[in-house]
Amino acid sequence: xxxxxxxxxxxxxxxGDRVTITCRASQGxxxxxxxxxxxxxxxxxLLIYAASSLQSGVPSRFSGSGSGTDFTLTISSLQPEDFxxxxxxxxxxxxxxxxxxxxxxxxx
Amino acid sequence: xxxxxxxxxGVVQPGRSLRLSCAASGxxxxxxxxxxxxxxxxxxxxxxxxxxxxxxxKYYADSVKGRFTxxxxxxxxxxxxxMNSLRAEDTAVYYCAKGLEQWLVRGAYYFDYWGQGTLVTxxx
Numbered sequence: 001x002x003x004x005x006x007x008x009x010x011x012x013x014x015x016g017d018r019v020t021i022t023c024r025a026s027q028g029x030x031x032x033x034x035x036x037x038x039x040x041x042x043x044x045x046l047l048i049y050a051a052s053s054l055q056s057g058v059p060s061r062f063s064g065s066g067s068g069t070d071f072t073l074t075i076s077s078l079q080p081e082d083f084x085x086x087x088x089x090x091x092x093x094x095x096x097x098x099x100x101x102x103x104x105x106x107x108x
Numbered sequence: 109x110x111x112x113x114x115x116x117x118g119v120v121q122p123g124r125s126l127r128l129s130c131a132a133s134g135x136x137x138x139x140x141x142x143x144x145x146x147x148x149x150x151x152x153x154x155x156x157x158x159x160x161x162x163x164x165x166k167y168y169a170d171s172v173k174g175r176f177t178x179x180x181x182x183x184x185x186x187x188x189x190x191m192n193s194l195r196a197e198d199t200a201v202y203y204c205a206k207g208l209e210q211w212l213v214r215g216a217y218y219f220d221y222w223g224q225g226t227l228v229t230x231x232x
Contacts, residue, residue: 034218036153043203043222044145044153049215087153091217095167097143097155 002026002090006100012108019075021103023088028068032092035064035073038102039084047086048073075105083107110134110221112204117226120194130187130204130223138162138182141207141216144189146200147225156202157189161211172198194230201225 003026013019023033031051036044046055048064051071061076075082088100116128130142144156157168157178166178177190187204205222209215 032214032217036219038153043225044219045222046208046218046220049208049218049220055220089153089155089218091214094158094217095155096169097158097217099153099155102152 001096002029002093002098004088004090004098004100006086006088006103008103009101010104010106012106013078014108015078015080017078017108019078019082019105021073021086021105023066023071023073023100025069025071025090025092029090029092031067032090033064033066033071034089034091035062036087036089037082037084038087044087049091078105110206112206112221112223114202114204114223114226117202117228119229119231121232122195122230124194125190125192126194126228128189128191128202128204128226128228130189132185132187132204132206135206135221137180137185139210141211142178142180142187143205143207143219144178144187145203145205145219145222146198147203148197148200151200154200158207158217159187165211191228194228196230199228199230201227 035048038044052064085102111133113131143158159178175193179188203225205219207216208218208220
């Protein structure tokens with residue numbers, strides 16, 4: 001199975017800050033990676049797929065990059081509604097589809 | 109608009125069975141692979157199972173293989189998860205999720221719409 005790791009596990013930031021989250025796969029997954037946002041008590045929401053493609057309706061302050069084993073999610077200017085937990089997910093090989101452990105973005 | 113509504117969760121004793129349902133609307137259900145993803149209380153996301161658009165292909169996480177069965181009824185636009193021999197570690201919110209793109213396209217393995225989730229608690 002492909003293992004996914006994320007760093008940091010949590011980050012404290014202020015509105016307007018640039019936030020970068022890293023995801024690493026245990027083996028190469030080309031660009032088959034997605035990012036999700038989850039708020040407490042809610043279902044996850046797809047933000048980015050294929051490493052860098054912005055899902056319809058997602059604000060352009062979210063961007064993704066990377067390929068192979070190393071990926072990043074960047075929020076260019078953090079907004080109040082962006083405080084949430086973010087997960088990466090590999091779609092290169094299955095079963096299983098694996099998620100990273102999550103990165104919690106909270107208010108500094 | 110796309111809607112996924114899960115039902116069937118509840119409290120069940122270890123070793124017993126439960127069947128979850130996911131009613132889909134707002135898209136051509138019979139064209140998309142569908143997934144179950146779960147989240148234990150306070151934990152991260154764990155993919156559980158996927159079924160192809162026509163039900164001919166099914167894949168499972170090792171943690172549920174042999175105990176859970178995913179199925180679908182395209183005439184009813186409904187996805188199911190039959191859960192047998194339940195264990196305490198199966199306690200979680202179970203989400204159904206739609207593949208982003210149609211089956212056999214790699215985008216089918218991203219999840220673009222999710223239900224609200226249904227809580228399954230396995231406890232004596």
